[in-house]
Every structure is written in C-alpha cells, then in structure tokens.
Amino acid sequence: MTNVDPQGSTKNGSGHPLRDAAVVIYATLFLLVLAIPQSLTNWLRDMRTTELQELALHPAEGLQSVSERAGLATAYRRSRNLFIALSGQQDSLTGSPDQ
C-alpha cells in the first residue's frame, strides 16, 4: 500500500505484463461504470459541454439504464446508505439514478 521501494519489488509474475495491465485498467473501469453508473453520467453532464461529451453521454446513459435494469447499481446505493448510517456522515452522492 505504501512505503514501497520501487526498485525493491519483484516483477510481474505473468509473461504478459502489458496485456495484464491493459486488461486490469479497462476491465476495472468498465466494472466501475456498471457498478456506479451515475458517476459517469453525472460527470459528463457537469463538464463543459463539448460535442465529444454529448456523444459520450448517450452510451453512458444506455449503460446506466442497463445497469439499473440488471440491479447492478443497487449494490452501490445500498452500501453507501449503510456507510452513511454507520458513520453518521452527510451525503449528497447517492440518490436517484438520474441525479
């Protein structure tokens, strides 16, 4: 987690470190978009409007809708609500899917 000497660590165990790194990065991002879909759509809406963002918003909304229908987004909201209840924190991050 921390205090790691970059020179002291072993190298990747797999024979394909670049392939593994690419899979880890993109699969993680994809899973996160599926699990917390509102994060991407909210971000795209909040940013200054450009054609690229407008273009990206439609697939992001599509993904959000798929995630909502499959119930994948529920896990985040439930976990977040549980965290709020346990910690007593204020929240403005959860809410309706189209927030």
Next chain:
Amino acid sequence: MLFPTIEFAVFFAVVFPITWLLNPYNTCKKLFLVAASYYFYAFWRPEFTLLLFASSLANYLVALLLGRLGDGRIRFAVLCLAVAANLGLLGYFKYYNFFAATLVNAIDSIGFRAEIGFIEVALPIAISFLTFHALSYIIDVYRREIKPSKSFLDILLYISFFPHLIAGPIVRAAKFLSQTATPRNPAEIRLGQSVFLILGGLFKKVIIANYLSTEFVDAIFHDPSNHSSLDLILGMYAYAMQIYCDFSAYTDIAIGIANLLGYEFPQNFNYPYRAVSVQDFWRRWHISLSSWLRDYLYLPLGGNRYGEFSTYKNIMITMVLGGLWHGASWNFLIWGALHGTALVGERIFGLTGSASAKPHSPIRTAFGWLLTLQFVCVTWVFFRASSIDASLDYFWTIFSGASWSTTVTPFVIVIFALGALSHIIPPRWFEMAQQRYDAASLPAKVLVPFAAIFLIAVAAPDGIAPFIYFQF
C-alpha cells in the same frame, strides 16, 4: 486535474494505450507524452504552460553551453546565472510579496515609511518542483555527472512528465534521462506494485486525509482558542496523519502511474513516523527532497568537511531554506529552523543513529522513536497554522489546560486508526500481497482493484480536497 477524479481516469485511459502503441517509435512517444503532460498542466491554468516551456528551453540551452565550456570562471559564472534565473523565477512568483512585506514592516518598525509595490499574480502550480527538476539537471551537467541532452524533447519530458510534475517525487535528471533514451521494456511493468501503490494512495487520500481534514483538523486549526486542550493535542496528531496520508498518497500514485507507463521513480516515503531520530526522519520523509537538499545545498556549502561549527551552520542553512521552500511564510521558516536545531542537537549529543544502524539498546531506540514522533508532531503545528500568532495561540491553549473535553467522534478515531495501519503493517506483508497478486489469475487481478475502488467510492466524502503539496 487531481489523481482521484474521473477526469484523470479518462485521461489515463487514453494516455496508457497510446503511449505503449507509440513505444517502438520513441520520439513520437515522447512527443505524445509531452503533449499529454502539457494538457494535464493546462487543465489548471493554460497560460502557465508557456512558463513551463520557457523554463525547459532556457535550461536545455544553458546545459548545452555548460557542456561546451571548459572548466573555469566563465563556466562557473554561467552556472551561477542559470541557478539565479531559476531561483529568481521561483522568487518572483512565490516569495516576492513575502519579502516585500517583511521589508516594509522592518522599515516601518524603525520609524520610516516605505512604499513597495506588491504583485498580484497567481502562483503557478508546481513551480517549486519544476524549479528543482531544472536545477538538478543543470547542476549535474556542470558537475559533469551527466552529459547535456542533445534532445530538447527529452528535457521537455523530464521537466513536464505529468506523474511527477505537480508534487514530485523529485526525479534526478540522470535517472530520468537514462529512461528516455530507448523505448521502455513492457516487462519492466510491476503490475502488482503499481496496483497496490495506486489503491493505497487512493485510500490514504480519499478516505484518511480527506476525512481527518474535514471532520476534525480543519476546525481545530481554524479556531484553536475555541477548542479544548485535549482537542488541540489530538488535532496535532491527526494533522500529522493527514499530511502523511495526503502527500505520500500523491507520490505513491505518481510512482504507480509512471511504472504503468514504463518509467521508474524513486521511493519517496519509508515509514517516516517509525524514525528513531530527526535525522532518521529526514531519511524517511520526502526522501527525494531531503536527498536533493543534501546533494545540491548541504554538500556544496561544505557539508561536514570543515569542522563542527561549520557543519551546524550548514545544517541550519539547509533546513531553514528547506522549510522556506514549502512556502513564503515565517511559519515554514520556523518549522525548518526547529528541525535544523534538532538535527544539530542530535549531532552534539550523538543521538543520530537510525533503526537500521542498530547501535543502541531497545529501550534507547524506543525512547528515541517516542521523542522523535512528539517533536515531529509538535512542529507540524507551525507547518499547518496560518501564522506565528495562530501557532502560539495553539500552544498557549494547550498549556492553559482550559478544558479536557473533546469533539473527536468515534468515526474520526476509526479513520485515524486505519491511517496508523500504514505504519504498523510490516513491509513484508505488502510485498507478500503484491507477489500473490502478481501470481493470481487475470480475473482476480481485475477484481482486486474493482472491489477496492468500489469500497473507496462507497466511503468517499463529497468532493476531494486538493493535495496539500500542490501549493508548494
């Protein structure tokens, strides 16, 4: 652009594949990385990219000149001018108003009136770091430790490379330029280490540093006189944890990201709060800065070569200037001077041993650790407080012992305890976890960062505060 944001995730998702696709065409790759780094920097204020470019160009040309000149006064004069120009730039943006105000106050105090104009200009983000990178390059060329780079692109990339641009670690020119000469080898990617550094960094910044700041530390330092003595004591320790988690998080993420792009950065933190002396602390805290100050300031001043008194003087100069590097205020100067005084004191009383040197008994080591930790935490008050008056007010309230109630919540205690784990868990546990990660199947390698980031997002506060070291 902050690391723990969607902007940066999108930015890196674009930069990562293009960098590796261009890897066989090294010049094209470097050109792309420079463009990406300038975009990263321009996200804050686009106009200061001109400053970044001008500094890179000037230092590139000076290094070429230093490479051509034979040893002698002219060469030394060129170096002095270049160092003065770099420090002048830093001084103009960062220190001019501080010194102008100090001068006005000094003249005013002896009964005269001075009219000195102040400048109203935004401080370019990361100017301290880019200045130290540039100085490292030209001084190493002057010392003939490295040859001047013929490639302007390499220098542009060295100074602007986005993982280290904003808050370090300070990478030496020799180390970085040796990595730009040829395409990077993908086999050098240490995936387990990079993933753990990035996840650990996100956890320390988003959860530990942010919650300690917003839930406890900010309120305490904003108005110390309205808090109890116990709150102020706890606030001191909480800030020590906050600044460690904040700053080490940034450099951990930077090291991890650089490694994913094929570049190696030096270690910047090594369990600093386990230090058993102040000297040991500076071998563990912001290692790239302390070694920079040692090599480019303390040793050129004479180091410990000219007797005890000269050594003490050199330590004090180094630490005071090191303190001032963090910001234009008397508080940073005092913070540096206190650390300098402690280092001198340790030399005088022969207390400089580090844990690895093992010359001392366990009791003496434990006492050294306890004393060092208290000293470091107490001096952080000067680092965090807004002024000397505020710092003194803080200590006055502690010693007045007005009240021993506390506003610390169980939530803050849990967050602090989680932060303390970063110093309690033995390093070999991290290494074992990384090795297991590297040996795991690909789906497991995906699930670990997904689950970790998911949990961080679940517990994240609303909004991410900028990293503390951005201001430096």
